[in-house]
Each structure stands twice: as C-alpha cells, then as structure tokens.
Amino acid sequence: MYCTKCGAPLNEDAKFCTECGAAMETEEKVEEAVEEKVEEAVEEKAEEVAEEVAQAEVKEETEEVAKSEEAQAQESPVQEQQVDAPQTPPQPTYTQTPPQGSVNVNTTPFLVWSIINLVLCCFPIGIVGLVFTLNAGKATDQAAADEALKKAKTFNLIGTITGAVIFLVYILIIAGSVLSMGY
Amino acid sequence: MRIDIKSKKFRWFVGIAVPIIVLGLAAFLYVYGNPVPCYFRRWTGINCPGCGSGRAAFDIVHFRFLEAMGHNIMFVILMPFAAYYLLKIYLFIVIGRDVLPFFNFSYRQMRVIFIIIVAFFILRNIPVKPFNLLSQ
Numbered sequence: 001m002y003c004t005k006c007g008a009p010l011n012e013d014a015k016f017c018t019e020c021g022a023a024m025e026t027e028e029k030v031e032e033a034v035e036e037k038v039e040e041a042v043e044e045k046a047e048e049v050a051e052e053v054a055q056a057e058v059k060e061e062t063e064e065v066a067k068s069e070e071a072q073a074q075e076s077p078v079q080e081q082q083v084d085a086p087q088t089p090p091q092p093t094y095t096q097t098p099p100q101g102s103v104n105v106n107t108t109p110f111l112v113w114s115i116i117n118l119v120l121c122c123f124p125i126g127i128v129g130l131v132f133t134l135n136a137g138k139a140t141d142q143a144a145a146d147e148a149l150k151k152a153k154t155f156n157l158i159g160t161i162t163g164a165v166i167f168l169v170y171i172l173i174i175a176g177s178v179l180s181m182g183y
Numbered sequence: 184m185r186i187d188i189k190s191k192k193f194r195w196f197v198g199i200a201v202p203i204i205v206l207g208l209a210a211f212l213y214v215y216g217n218p219v220p221c222y223f224r225r226w227t228g229i230n231c232p233g234c235g236s237g238r239a240a241f242d243i244v245h246f247r248f249l250e251a252m253g254h255n256i257m258f259v260i261l262m263p264f265a266a267y268y269l270l271k272i273y274l275f276i277v278i279g280r281d282v283l284p285f286f287n288f289s290y291r292q293m294r295v296i297f298i299i300i301v302a303f304f305i306l307r308n309i310p311v312k313p314f315n316l317l318s319q
Binding site for chain 1: 219221222223231232233236255257258261262264265268280281285286287288289290293294296297300
C-alpha cells in the first residue's frame with residue numbers, strides 16, 4: 001500500500017507512514033468511513049427533500065403558488081439525482097500509485113550509512129555505496145532509482161560486515177595476546 | 184526467523200542493550216584507545232578519508248577536540264550528524280514513532296558532500312606543509 005499523504009510505499013500492515021508519520025487507516029476502516037459518510041449524506045439529502053416536499057405541499061395550499069410550485073417541481077428531481085449519486089462510493093485515494101515521472105526515493109539513510117561505512121568500516125566499499133546512493137538521487141525513473149538503492153544497500157551491507165569482521169578479528173588477536181602474556 | 188521490530192521484547196532489548204554497548208565501547212576507547220588501525224593505510228600506505236578517526240575518537244573521549252581535529256577533521260565534523268541519525272533510528276525503534284527531524288538531502292547536496300570527501304581524501308595525502316596538517 002501507499003501513504004495517503006505523501007505516497008511513500010509502505011508495508012501492508014503499517015499503521016503509520018515511515019516517511020511523513022501520517023496515521024494510516026486500514027482498508028476496512030476507510031471503506032467503513034466512506035460508507036458511513038455516504039449513508040449520512042443520503043439521510044441528510046432525504047430529509048432535505050422531505051422538507052422541501054412538505055414546504056411545497058404547504059405552499060400548494062396557499063394561492064400564490066403557481067410559479068414556486070413549478071420551480072420546486074423542477075428542482076426536486078435534480079435533488080433526487082444527487083441523492084442517488086453518492087451511493088457508488090468514491091475510490092479511496094490510497095489505491096493510487098505515486099504519480100509517474102516523479103521519482104520517490106529516500107536516499108538519506110543510505111547517504112548516512114555510506115558515510116559511516118566510509119569513515120569507520122571500510123573506505124573502498126563505503127565509497128562505492130556512496131556512489132550508488134548518488135546515482136539513486138540522480139535517477140529520473142523509479143526503476144533505476146530502486147536498482148541503484150538496492151546496489152547501495154548491498155555494498156553498504158558488505159562494507160559494514162567487513163568492518164565488523166575485521167574489528168572482531170582485531171579484538172580476538174588482542175584478547176589472545178593479553179591472555180597468552182600469562183604464560 | 185523474522186524479527187518483529189514492533190514487538191515489545193525487541194524494543195526493550197534494543198532500548199537497554201544499545202546504550203550499554205555504546206557506553207562499553209566508549210569506556211574501552213577511553214582506557215585502551217582505538218584497537219583497530221586502518222588496514223587500508225596499512226596495506227597501501229595511503230591515508231583514507233577515515234584514517235585517524237580512531238585516534239580522533241580517543242581524543243574526543245578525553246575532551247581534546249583540537250588534537251581530534253588534527254587527526255581527522257572530517258570525522259569530527261560528520262560524526263555528530265551520523266550519531267544524531269543513529270539516535271533517531273534508536274528512538275524510532277524504542278518509541279515506535281519517528282520523533283526527530285533530519286535533513287532530506289537533494290542530489291545536489293549529496294554531490295557536494297561527495298566532492299568534499301574526495302577532495303579531503305586527495306588533499307590529506309599531499310605530503311607538503313599545509314596539507315599534512317589534515318593527517319597528523
């Protein structure tokens with residue numbers, strides 16, 4: 001599903017948008033809300049029409065009715081059509097895909113991750129990750145941007161794991177040398 | 184096994200474990216210094232953009248900021264942002280909501296950051312007086 005506010009792709013069970021923080025209603029809730037609104041609208045319209053019919057009847061009894069009666073007679077079918085109209089509920093907005101042409105990518109997490117990798121873990125792989133993040137930001141269509149972000153993610157993961165492994169190996173070497181000093 | 188990051192157990196685990204690990208690492212750094220020298224430099228002899236960050240972190244933990252800047256000025260400038268971003272992720276996991284704001288970098292801004300990093304990488308490897316101050 002997509003965020004109803006900013007259009008960001010979300011998990012199906014997301015309660016909030018991860019990009020803008022807007023609260024997500026589930027499908028059923030939206031449909032329920034739409035149905036309720038439609039029902040309310042129908043009831044209101046029905047009441048209005050009933051009132052108008054009643055007014056028309058009252059006016060019929062008085063003698064100066066001729067023009068207004070015609071006017072009411074013309075208006076009331078229109079009103080009834082309006083009552084019928086909202087019974088087909090409007091398509092909820094969340095089913096709309098993000099508009100074509102605008103690339104919807106969030107590169108900031110990958111930028112931060114790449115820089116952390118570059119400085120702390122593994123410079124060569126970190127810089128590759130940074131380049132792919134840049135490509136994702138430059139891309140003009142969604143598929144290319146997603147592809148570049150995927151590569152950035154892969155390389156950053158490799159960089160982080162490499163850094164962590166080297167860190168652990170160093171720690172083990174130090175621990176080993178400290179322990180072996182006793183002998 | 185798939186970890187549910189919204190589950191209460193995971194949130195408690197992260198909420199307690201991460202500060203302990205961070206404090207433990209800081210304490211280790213305070214006492215012993217950086218245990219991991221840059222292997223890129225060890226193998227190639229070239230200063231990478233991250234070289235000196237261990238010593239810089241050691242100096243920051245000891246509140247010697249000028250020396251830290253001498254070791255790796257980029258680390259001193261960029262890492263507060265990265266630390267803030269990690270704090271943002273930490274709070275997102277623990278609280279369940281994204282409470283801290285952060286910049287949304289445009290392509291242009293990212294390119295500027297990239298160029299700064301590459302320029303820093305090149306400049307700090309020039310073994311002449313004003314540039315070698317970048318890699319003390």
